Amino acid sequence: MPNFHYTALDAKGEQANGEVAAANEAEAVQKLRAQGLYPTHIAEDGKGKPGIASKTTVKKAKAKPMNVSFGKGRATVKPKVLMVFTRQLATLIDSGLPLLRSLTVLGKQEPNPVLKATISSLADSVQGGSTFSESLAQHPKMFNKLFVNMVKAGELGGVLEVVLNRLAEYQEKAQKLKNKIVSAMVYPAIVMFIAVAILVFLMIFIVPKFKEMFSETDSALPLISQIVFGFSEFCLATPIAGIPNVVWVFVALGGLVAALNAFGKTKGGRLLIDTLKLRLPVLGDVTRKSAVSRFARTLGTLVTSGVPILQALNITRDTAGNVIISDAISKVHEAVKEGESIVTPLSSSGVFPSMVISMVDVGEETGQLPEMLLKIADVYDDEVDNAVTALTSILEPMMIVMLALVVGAIVFALFLPLIKMISEMSDQ
DSSP: OOEEEEEEEOTTSOEEEEEEEOSSHHHHHHHHHHTTOEEEEEEETTTOOTTTTHHHHHHHHHHHHHHHHHHTSSOOOOHHHHHHHHHHHHHHHHTTOOHHHHHHHHHHHOOOHHHHHHHHHHHHHHHTTOOHHHHHHTOTTTSOHHHHHHHHHHHHHTOHHHHHHHHHHHHHHHHHHHHHHHHHHHHHHHHHHHHHHHHHHIIIIIHHHHHHHHHTOOSOOOHHHHHHHHHHHHHHOOOBTTBOHHHHHHHHHHHHHHHHHHHHTSHHHHHHHHHHHHHSTTHHHHHHHHHHHHHHHHHHHHHHTTOOHHHHHHHHHHTOSOHHHHHHHHHHHHHHHTTOOSHHHHHHHSOSOHHHHHHHHHHHHHTOHHHHHHHHHHHHHHHHHHHHHHHHHHHHHHHHHHHHHHHHHHHHHHHHHHHHHHHHHHHO
16 A cells, blocks of 8 residues: 655644555545645655645645635625525536536636635635535635535535535525515515605605795694694704704614614514514515425425435524524424424424425325425425515505505695685685
């Protein structure tokens, strides 16, 4: 068995030289990794001189921490950008291109500077002897546990290209579902913005002129006109620092949103808000179906890719996006750890619909749980799509009617005294 001279880095980043006996270079690298070493140069005895390459190796070792620290910082990219990167990488590897070459190609053509620097760091790490999953784990802000563990399972099973394709499909479907929900909320948000803008414009510029005109009359104003004129006077009043009340109203609303956001980051606040999200009359149903779809797709994708069920449940819990769902998954994890079925804790949680529990039960009985979970995800993706479409169809006319009522009430309040004045003049 030949000996291989190596230059490697330990966990602290310090350089180590030595030799290891192995049948080939791949086995030598595997033995070094088992010892906690990351080889940067390796050559069979008599065929290479690692000492000559040590200067280059040291330079790489010094440059590497810069890339690693960059990835571990706050820098990240949008899910859509990461989705495109995953799909491109899966396509390149599936076409037979080596991993390192695929990363180099993607790094050269990537327009996003943050992702470009991260891909460069990944390529350097892989070239230095780390596995792809180990390299991804150095950038936790960009690649979550689901991404890293799926890649690790693909490496262990020798099916990295298959796992990357599944991961790309998972990201694409999750992004598609998110886009449907966001696009459905765009129209009501625009209508609400227009309604508020029209209301503010009328209260600041139009109503005061009518108020001045009617102030010269002796007749009493109708109640609705008094309310509108009073509200306009309140908006224009400057009791604090010479700033109109209308500005303070928006400042207060912004402060309320910030306070709710801060409250939502606390443990109790997050629990309360997530509970309310699931119990809202109409939106609660959409939130629940969306959470069930994410649970089923994440768990199904992980188990299909070869990730152990307990580890897959932990990752699914961390990416659930809702505390109530996360607690239910934790109970499932504990039950499976004790050797029980998934169905019992799912049923007792009271979170998952009966159809999900029945389909999971059938999947366990037939040994096709991953496939059944993915079918559940597809079904609930369609359910969310239909629910969002129905919600949008209800919200659109409601928002238009609300806008018409607000503007109509203001116009009626402005012109009612004018009509009353004209009527009195006609009688005289």
